[in-house]
Amino acid sequence: MKVAIQCDSPLLQRSxxxxxxxxxxxxxxxxxxxxxxxxxDDQHPTFVVGVNQSSDLIKPFSKAQLLHALNQKFESxxxxxxxxxxxxxxxxxxxxxxxxxxxRHIEKLTQEYQANILKAVRAFxxx
Numbered sequence: 001m002k003v004a005i006q007c008d009s010p011l012l013q014r015s016x017x018x019x020x021x022x023x024x025x026x027x028x029x030x031x032x033x034x035x036x037x038x039x040x041d042d043q044h045p046t047f048v049v050g051v052n053q054s055s056d057l058i059k060p061f062s063k064a065q066l067l068h069a070l071n072q073k074f075e076s077x078x079x080x081x082x083x084x085x086x087x088x089x090x091x092x093x094x095x096x097x098x099x100x101x102x103x104r105h106i107e108k109l110t111q112e113y114q115a116n117i118l119k120a121v122r123a124f125x126x127x
């Protein structure tokens with residue numbers, strides 16, 4: 001998915017650019033346009049980030065919330081779902097929320113944490 005960002009707020013603009021670093025494109029080539037206020041655009045689907053309940057994403061938000069909301073908006077405008085980086089589908093078939101995804105994520109974080117601790121201990125004892 002290609003994303004273009006047009007925000008009046010420089011802080012929000014930069015935050016979104018950092019969160020969506022691998023997916024940024026020009027306005028002409030984008031699949032979806034992110035703005036901080038509601039403006040009709042017939043050329044591109046618009047994703048609104050704001051404080052109003054009518055916004056697609058309400059501030060404040062995390063990177064995961066942004067990616068999830070963007071995927072939902074994009075899926076509603078297109079026929080085929082496209083997942084952004086680090087985003088996995090939350091619902092599998094008709095079973096509801098699958099905890100396998102959560103288990104894999106926790107296992108990955110635990111392994112990274114363990115590797116970092118061992119690295120720190122080795123560095124301490126090698127001095």
